[in-house]
Amino acid sequence: MSAEHEGIDLRLLGPVRAWRDGTELPLGSARRTAVFSVLALHAGHAVSREQLVAAVWGEDPPASATGNVYTYVSALRQVLEPARDRWAAGQMLTSGGGTYRLHVRPQDVDVFRFEALREESKRSRRAGDLHGELAALESALRLWHGEALAGVPGPYAEAQRLRLTELRLATAERQAAVLSGLGRHDQAVTVLRGLVERYPLQENLQDMLMAALHASGRRTEALGLQAQRSGATRVTAGGEDTTGAALQRTTDRAALIGRDAEVRFLRRAAAEAAAGRGRSIRIEGSPGMGKSALLTVALRGATPVGCRTGWAVGDELARRMPLGVLLECVESAMAGDTARTVVKQLFTIAADTLDGVIAGTVDRAVAVIRQAAEEAPLILVADDLQWADPGTLRVWAALHEFTAELPLLLVAAARPGFGELDGIPADEVLDLAPLTTEAATALARAVAPEPPDGETLRRLLGDAGGNPYYLRHLAAAEPGDDRAAIPADLVTAIGTQLASFTEETRQLLRAIAFLDAADAEDATEQPQQDTTRGEPARCTVGEVAAVTGRPADELLRALEPAVAAGLVARSGDRLTFRHPVVCRVLHEGTPASLRVMLHRSFAERIADAGGPPERVVAQLLAGPVPLDGPVSRWLSEHIEQLAGRAPRIAVTVLQRVRSQHVADPGERLVLTAWLARLLLRQGVNAVAEANWVAARTADLDLEGEMRWVAAVAHERRGEYDAAAEIARSVLSERRIPVRWLDRFRILITRLRPHLSGNPTVPHMSRAALLGDEVSVIR
Structure with missing residues (x-):
């Protein structure tokens, strides 16, 4: 592969321009510049011809697109290396296997320098070095010379333009915050005034500006700004198109996807x-x-x-x-x-x-x-x-x-x-309905600092529930941050929205959040199913009434404002948040100790009201709720029903009970036996659990069942000798009931082709080992 070349300076944070050894290079037409921009943003990496066509023309390219790419690349080679013989292989822009590669270093592209400086600022922030952070932020912002990729056509350039614009705003916002943190409030005011002019729809910038004005002693100006705040999003009709307005429209285009x-x-x-x-x-x-x-x-x-x-x-x-x-x-x-x-x-x-x-x-x-x-x-x-x-x-x-x-x-x-x-x-x-999955995906990819992987994308879309504002804030979280955390500004915005409701309504919303959050905490990572309807379980009006002690008609009246505002959806008897991130804010915003108490209380109240056992267990699993004696006793009484309705959630709670060692010996024996049965049904290794029960139970029927579970678990894992050893031992002892002995005879016959030597039991005839197959495991 050709070496990367020095003396190159590529600028995309503004009109796209390129220099080599101090001489500016003529990049040519808009689409040729678009091809060059894609290659520059993949510096040192191969880009396929198909990727270039999709980046420049989108999903419906003209028939000439592939030929045009070839022409553009040939022209760019000549521009980048004017002294190269026409028939000689290029060194800076190479091709092979249907791909093209621009051999420049990341530090030669201003976009990558910008991103590197942002990372440097974060390192300084983590080290508590505000002066170092500010220097890196200011250096990053000095790289900008207008709208990113200005005038470059194609969906790829548009998506990058949106992404980089969001990063520029976040960087300038942080610059103002650091200036304020260093006590340089007048400078922060200057920065924030410029941002408010460019982004008049960003209310958080206005809040920051008012705070900076107050801190700098300019309270009259701060009050004047507050009084005029309703006009912050207004410009006069026919006003001229400034760079700031162009940047705002870029941000708006992201918000208007779909x-x-x-x-x-x-x-x-x-x-x-x-x-x-x-x-x-x-x-x-x-x-x-x-x-x-x-x-x-x-x-x-x-x-x-x-x-x-x-x-x-x-x-x-x-x-x-x-x-x-x-x-x-x-x-x-x-x-x-x-x-x-x-x-x-x-x-x-x-x-x-x-x-x-x-x-x-x-x-x-x-x-x-x-x-x-x-x-x-x-x-x-x-x-x-x-x-x-x-x-x-x-x-x-x-x-x-x-x-x-x-x-x-x-x-x-x-x-x-x-x-x-x-x-x-x-x-x-x-x-305005929630965004479709397709539109929400496009929006998330447009504003995310880096392309989200499949799992991250699914989480973002699920949390936002089609709400563009929520999705933008969730997707724009920094790559180095905890991407599963809710951004602080979004928490504040949702808190402000919830504050418009009465205390009574907010308490009911919190109850729904705790009931809904319990579904999301299912440790099996499978959607909990309502076995009667085959759809994901959601809290019901009856459940909310049970956990709050409020009559159903009364709580429905109190929830009417939240339903009318589109915050809560009601379908028949079911209630849920339209946008799960609101549920998360209510749930995660509750102190941890109080969360545990509420989930334990909700579990007891649902159980007392005769609710489905899986709904009780969902509350127990939604936090570190102690599974003490009363919980273990309830579980022993309802485990068979729970196993039939929600086997996966049953396994999760049984494993937790076993690990906490809080159940009395008899209950622990019963619950561990059920755990072994369910693990076997789900194709999971159940040997340890089954052997533990078999070694401690005085019930010969249960012992036979557990030894059978252990043997079959070994068989399914290909451990045929271990399975045969259990079968020989059982058939030699002849302690367990006949129905289990018959099963082991069938098992030893099934295992025979997989065993070396003579798998029969000494002193037992072949006929004694065989018998009619009996009913399957209960």
């Missing part, structure tokens, strides 16, 4: 409004489903020429101001004298409302909006409409009937389950 149909629908509605046909649309979805991102990608900067678009976000502050959200919408939609006139009229109406003049408020406001729409097409977009002030809601509802005759498009996004929205009509309601 929402193509909704984007097209909204853009078509905007086009129809420009043509004179308005309508009213509401987008509903639980927190994190991508409502705000959908509005941003579909409508911000993409509205037809001639349309005026106004934006507003409902929040606690806006709710206090009559017509506050409506005023914000209209003000951002218009410019110049027209805006001042319309806003003044609406402000006068709002002021009259504050003065107690309520009569005619809605009609006056509607008349102002109608006149504005008659002059030019008007699109009003209200995010989080459920938090809008009552006046805005009444006007919004009244405007609905005029959208059919005016170029007026009303688009609102809202969470479900708010009674305030019951009287707000809409022509269409888009319910």
Whole structure:
């Protein structure tokens, strides 16, 4: 293989550029640059021709794609080695076996230098060296010169662009945090102001900025930022496209994977409004489903020429101001004298409302909006409409009937389950469903710092439950971190969401989380099955009632807000979290000692209510619950039923009972015998357990069964001599019941072809060894 070449500098963190020995190389067309980028991001590794075609053209390449790759590679060879004879083999870009390899060192590619510096910063962080961490972070950020892979086409470049953008944001975020940690609050404020401008939808950046402003003594600015927070996601219609906006759109595109149909629908509605046909649309979805991102990608900067678009976000502050959200919408939609006139009229109406003049408020406001729409097409977009002030809601509802005759498009996004929205009509309601598995997989791969393996991907998709916000945060966890842990910012976000419910509802949600978490803790790693319906077990209303001591009808009323908000799904009598990560936050956020107590208590209450034994055991296995005397006694009474309904979970609890040595001798004997039977049925080695029981029991029938289990276990493992030795011993002693002796005679005959020498028992005739086969093991 050719040696890697020095004097090379490849830059992908911005427009793709390449230098050799200080001279910039002309990379050529966009697709040729795309091929080069794929090779550069696989520096020193072979890339197949098929991989290049898929990376540049996607799943439906033109017939000429393969030939084009050959042409591009030939041209790149000439660019990289201009002095090379046309017919001589290349040294920097080689081929063989249908693959291509770019021979450059990782340190010659800025992407790899960036990632190396990030790793260096993490090492410094672990060592407690904040100054070293900050130096590495700042060096990493200095490598950037714009949007990564700017202008490079193809799905591979798009995915890398999204991944690198997320890493850039995380790096800058950490830089600001370290600056604050070092007491350099003014510098942190400068960094965070730039980030807030580039990423106006990232609320955590605004929180960090307010904290830095407070720490630097600039409390007035911090309070001003807090008051303006609802406008942090707004930009004026027709604003110019800055680098920050481009980066934000890149992040938004990741959030909008799987929402193509909704984007097209909204853009078509905007086009129809420009043509004179308005309508009213509401987008509903639980927190994190991508409502705000959908509005941003579909409508911000993409509205037809001639349309005026106004934006507003409902929040606690806006709710206090009559017509506050409506005023914000209209003000951002218009410019110049027209805006001042319309806003003044609406402000006068709002002021009259504050003065107690309520009569005619809605009609006056509607008349102002109608006149504005008659002059030019008007699109009003209200995010989080459920938090809008009552006046805005009444006007919004009244405007609905005029959208059919005016170029007026009303688009609102809202969470479900708010009674305030019951009287707000809409022509269409888009319910943002969870992402499909295909879309969720694409999103996870787009934002993950490195491609997740199959097991990690399954866990990420399972935890997120199709929620794009949850999935992005889970997938974006650093490779060096505990990927199974929930990121702190996601824990905070979910905690904030749960805080909106009453204490009564939160307690019930915690109970459901503990019941659901018990399913997830099944140590067999197999989905626990409801044997009556053949589907994964989930807690029931009856179980929640049993563990909480609340009547079913009462707890269902208390859970209505969580069901309406899309947090909990109810199917018949079954309840479960739509997004398992919420269940994990509630369960794992409970102190360990309290978790053990609750699981033990839940197990007892389910047992007292006559619940299925597997549901009782699931609680015992969901944490280090001591399997003491009372538990062992209950298990001895219910083990046969448990073994028939859930044999795998039965094995797990029996193994734990045996290892804890807490059961009394009689119960331990019974439970270990059941463990041996189940292990044999599942094809697992049961010799130790069976021999242990056989050596201690006074029940000859049980002894015969256990010695039979041990012999068959040896046979299944190919240990024929050991199996035959047990059979000879049993048949010589003739102590156990006849039905077991008959089985051993059949066994010795079955083993004969596998044994060397004479396998018959001395002083016993062949006829004495043979007998009719009896019933199978019970």
